[in-house]
Amino acid sequence: MTLITEIRLRRILDSRGNPTVEAEVRTESGGFGRGAAPSGASTGEYEAIELPAEEAIARARELAVPRLEGQVYAGDQRSVDRVLREADGTENFGEIGANSAVAISMAAAKAGADMLGAPLYQHLGGAFRGNEFPTPLGNVIGGGEHAADATDIQEFLAAPVGAPSVADAVFANAAVHGEVSDVLADRGVPAAKGDEGAWAPAIDDAEAFEVVAEAVSTVEDEVGFEIGIGLDVAASELFDGDAYRYADAERTPDEQIDYVADLIDEYDLVYVEDPLDEDDFDGFAALTDRVGSEAHSASGRSSGQRPRGDRTLICGDDLFVTNVERLATGIERGAANSVLVKPNQIGTLTDAFDAIELAVENGYAPVISHRSGETEDTTIAHLAVATAAPYIKTGAVGGERTAKLNELIRIEENA
Numbered sequence: 001m002t003l004i005t006e007i008r009l010r011r012i013l014d015s016r017g018n019p020t021v022e023a024e025v026r027t028e029s030g031g032f033g034r035g036a037a038p039s040g041a042s043t044g045e046y047e048a049i050e051l052p053a054e055e056a057i058a059r060a061r062e063l064a065v066p067r068l069e070g071q072v073y074a075g076d077q078r079s080v081d082r083v084l085r086e087a088d089g090t091e092n093f094g095e096i097g098a099n100s101a102v103a104i105s106m107a108a109a110k111a112g113a114d115m116l117g118a119p120l121y122q123h124l125g126g127a128f129r130g131n132e133f134p135t136p137l138g139n140v141i142g143g144g145e146h147a148a149d150a151t152d153i154q155e156f157l158a159a160p161v162g163a164p165s166v167a168d169a170v171f172a173n174a175a176v177h178g179e180v181s182d183v184l185a186d187r188g189v190p191a192a193k194g195d196e197g198a199w200a201p202a203i204d205d206a207e208a209f210e211v212v213a214e215a216v217s218t219v220e221d222e223v224g225f226e227i228g229i230g231l232d233v234a235a236s237e238l239f240d241g242d243a244y245r246y247a248d249a250e251r252t253p254d255e256q257i258d259y260v261a262d263l264i265d266e267y268d269l270v271y272v273e274d275p276l277d278e279d280d281f282d283g284f285a286a287l288t289d290r291v292g293s294e295a296h297s298a299s300g301r302s303s304g305q306r307p308r309g310d311r312t313l314i315c316g317d318d319l320f321v322t323n324v325e326r327l328a329t330g331i332e333r334g335a336a337n338s339v340l341v342k343p344n345q346i347g348t349l350t351d352a353f354d355a356i357e358l359a360v361e362n363g364y365a366p367v368i369s370h371r372s373g374e375t376e377d378t379t380i381a382h383l384a385v386a387t388a389a390p391y392i393k394t395g396a397v398g399g400e401r402t403a404k405l406n407e408l409i410r411i412e413e414n415a
């Protein structure tokens with residue numbers, strides 16, 4: 001029934017205006033699925049390879065499509081993804097590109113769901129999924145690789161941990177984003193938006209903390225539930241091999257740990273992603289030991305439930321790159337207590353699922369994530385519900401971001 005009969009690949013635009021890969025999968029009985037690859041700017045050194053879109057399409061047409069069409073069932077996701085890996089033949093999708101691989105993987109999953117007549121999250125997660133929802137982390141001020149002449153810290157995130165529903169959480173993040181604009185205007189600071197739709201003012205990190213804290217506090221009063229603050233430091237982009245170089249300071253690795261621990265205390269941060277360089281497992285372990293050692297419930301929100309323990313989540317993005325081997329190393333060494341999950345970072349949904357499973361088994365909170373370059377694809381919203389992930393990071397505003405957020409609202413209403 002779900003035998004793949006046709007795979008089409010094409011170039012489409014991503015949100016930065018760059019070409020990316022879109023895949024369409026058709027099955028014998030008329031099932032259809034479409035998926036598109038996102039693209040990172042602050043990419044980890046150990047990520048799977050993204051090839052130029054045209055090259056990735058040509059290589060996938062030559063090496064992967066003939067092994068899938070007429071031979072593999074879209075409903076059998078592990079087989080689809082295994083064949084993608086075999087067709088590629090490398091560890092990191094260097095031959096067909098992780099962008100072609102992930103687009104086909106997601107399109108096949110949607111074709112499988114289409115044949116079953118089930119929502120994607122149910123096809124991926126099973127009949128008993130759909131009653132736990134992630135807290136959305138919304139990027140409200142950003143800089144780093146996502147905007148020139150803005151903050152050194154890449155992302156300042158609103159984290160509406162007390163929201164009674166996904167819809168409330170999504171609207172709260174948009175309200176914080178709007179309030180940040182007002183606070184910046186009051187201070188006479190002009191701001192355009194960065195790649196993910198966050199405000200990208202020419203202010204230093206200290207002022208950004210003040211602005212976000214004020215905006216969060218105002219919106220908390222309006223909505224009547226707790227909104228925390230999170231960060232993606234994206235510290236590999238600041239590290240030059242010896243020190244972390246900020247516009248106004250230079251910090252050794254030990255000083256960076258003290259700096260982040262102090263920020264966690266001062267702003268009661270609920271979430272800090274990539275506080276240290278992608279090779280510094282020991283530094284992650286030291287920081288986690290200091291601020292994040294309490295056991296974490298790695299399941300998502302049921303209605304009205306606070307989806308976290310009292311500790312701060314220390315999340316590995318560039319550190320783990322959604323790779324089970326790197327995650328296993330981190331678990332063994334006590335580095336971080338949370339993992340960012342970006343399907344295109346590893347190349348297939350199966351690989352992303354395996355990373356989530358390993359994380360949950362070991363008390364690490366999976367955080368499903370977009371990329372800075374995105375499309376209208378909503379797969380990650382379904383992935384988060386399918387795995388009862390406690391958090392999803394997918395921006396606060398902007399069409400390619402709201403595509404996922406609005407999908408979560410729809411899933412919550414219909415589930």
Ligand SMILES: C=C(OP(=O)(O)O)C(=O)O
Nearest residue numbers: 040041042043370371372
């Ligand atoms: C979403 C991120 O940015 P990018 O996609 O540029 O890696 C991130 O670093 O978490």
Ligand SMILES: [Mg+2]
Nearest residue numbers: 232273274317
């Ligand atoms: Mg990151």
